[in-house]
Amino acid sequence: MALFALIPAAGAGTRFSGGEPKQYLPLAGKPMLWHAIRAVCVRPVETVFVVLAPGDGQFSRLDSSAFGGRVEPLYCGGATRRDSVYNGLVAMTPAMEADDWVLVHDAARPCLPREDLERLIAECSADAIGGILALPAADTVKRAAKDEGGVQRIAGSEDRAQLWLAQTPQMFRAALLAQALQKAKNVTDEAAAIEQLGLKPRLVLGSRENIKVTFAEDLAIAEAMLRRRSREGGNPRGSPPEAAGTT
Numbered sequence: 001m002a003l004f005a006l007i008p009a010a011g012a013g014t015r016f017s018g019g020e021p022k023q024y025l026p027l028a029g030k031p032m033l034w035h036a037i038r039a040v041c042v043r044p045v046e047t048v049f050v051v052l053a054p055g056d057g058q059f060s061r062l063d064s065s066a067f068g069g070r071v072e073p074l075y076c077g078g079a080t081r082r083d084s085v086y087n088g089l090v091a092m093t094p095a096m097e098a099d100d101w102v103l104v105h106d107a108a109r110p111c112l113p114r115e116d117l118e119r120l121i122a123e124c125s126a127d128a129i130g131g132i133l134a135l136p137a138a139d140t141v142k143r144a145a146k147d148e149g150g151v152q153r154i155a156g157s158e159d160r161a162q163l164w165l166a167q168t169p170q171m172f173r174a175a176l177l178a179q180a181l182q183k184a185k186n187v188t189d190e191a192a193a194i195e196q197l198g199l200k201p202r203l204v205l206g207s208r209e210n211i212k213v214t215f216a217e218d219l220a221i222a223e224a225m226l227r228r229r230s231r232e233g234g235n236p237r238g239s240p241p242e243a244a245g246t247t
Contacts, residue, residue, distance in 0.1 A: 002100045003121070004092065005040040005169070008084035009033055009107040010053040010077020023107040024058050025219065028226035031062055032213060035110030035226065040103055040169060041067045042117065047095065050107075051088035053077045085190060086181040089174060098175035101125070104190050105169040108213045111225045112169070120171055120204045130172035131202025132191045133210065137163040166191060167206045 009023045023033040033050070041048045048071045052059050056075060064071045076087040085104055096102075101124070105112065116133055124131045137160040145155035170190045172180075180193035187193045191201045213222050 002046050002096065003044050003103065004096060004100060004174075005045050005048040005103040005105060006051065006085060006088050006092065007033070007036055007040070007048065007105050007107050008051045008077065008081050008088065009036075009059075010051055010056070010084045011081070011107075021058070022213065024062075027110055027213075027219065028223055028230070031058075032110050032219075032222075033059075033107050034062055034064075036105060036107045036112075037064070037067065037071055039110065039112035039114075040105050040117065041070055042114070045103065046070070047072050049074050049088055049092050051077050051084045051091075081189075082181055082185065082187050082193070086178065089178045089181070092174070093178075096174045098173070100174045101130070101171055102174050102177055103169040103171050104177075106212060109168055109210055110213065111222050112210050113207055116206050116210055117169065120169060120206075123204050124171040124202060127202045129194065129199050129201055130170075130176070131204050132170040132189075133167040133206035134164040134203045135167065135206050135208065136160075137165055164203055167210050167212070170201075172201070 011023070012021050023036070024031045027035060037048055037050065048067070050059065050071060051074045054075050054077065056077075059073050074088050074091045076091050077084040078087050089102070103120075120131070120133050139160070141158040141160050141163055142154045143156045143158060144152050147153050166189055168189075172190060172194060176194070177190055180197050181187075181190070184193035184196045187196070194201050209225055211218060211222055211225070213219055
């Protein structure tokens with residue numbers, strides 16, 4: 001069974017200042033989206049599909065020569081992440097079988113470590129449902145509620161031993177994920193849609209290096225990590241690495 005990757009990249013990055021979409025901001029000498037593509041453009045991934053806004057005019061200027069023709073833009077992005085992923089899956093249908101695997105990765109996670117991806121592929125390939133990279137919650141988690149004056153107060157404390165922070169990639173069978181997203185209209189990640197089918201995706205241990213660039217200050221952290229890897233030999237400008245196989 002084949003393995004594909006899908007990156008929803010149709011968003012406008014509204015939490016960033018300025019008019020440029022977040023995924024095209026420069027990072028370690030390349031657009032952030034380039035690094036996200038590179039992170040999943042590994043063997044045995046056959047093709048990385050990038051879901052873009054219909055009017056996207058910047059992707060065509062992105063230098064994808066390092067990826068050996070394995071990147072395919074899809075100009076069918078929707079208003080939400082769920083819409084973009086679902087539209088992308090529909091557009092990918094001619095290239096896939098129902099039981100093929102799909103890795104859905106955030107365009108705003110440019111620092112995915114290779115070993116995290118290999119672990120996800122290895123563990124989920126042997127799983128009947130699929131799963132996600134995630135981290136156990138390290139901080140004490142408080143549940144909030146507003147008082148009569150509108151002030152946020154602590155309403156309780158959660159048991160962090162049972163809490164994990166979802167990351168990407170998230171890896172599921174193509175047909176199962178499409179079915180789940182077709183039914184689930186208001187979800188913020190693919191695992192939540194799978195959960196609504198009554199299934200329990202696998203949790204695969206990720207790492208803190210797989211940062212999601214959400215706010216402007218996150219760019220400096222991602223930049224530092226990518227440049228450190230470059231100095232240590234993991235050149236972010238080089239050819240895509242190889243990864244573990246699927247079953």
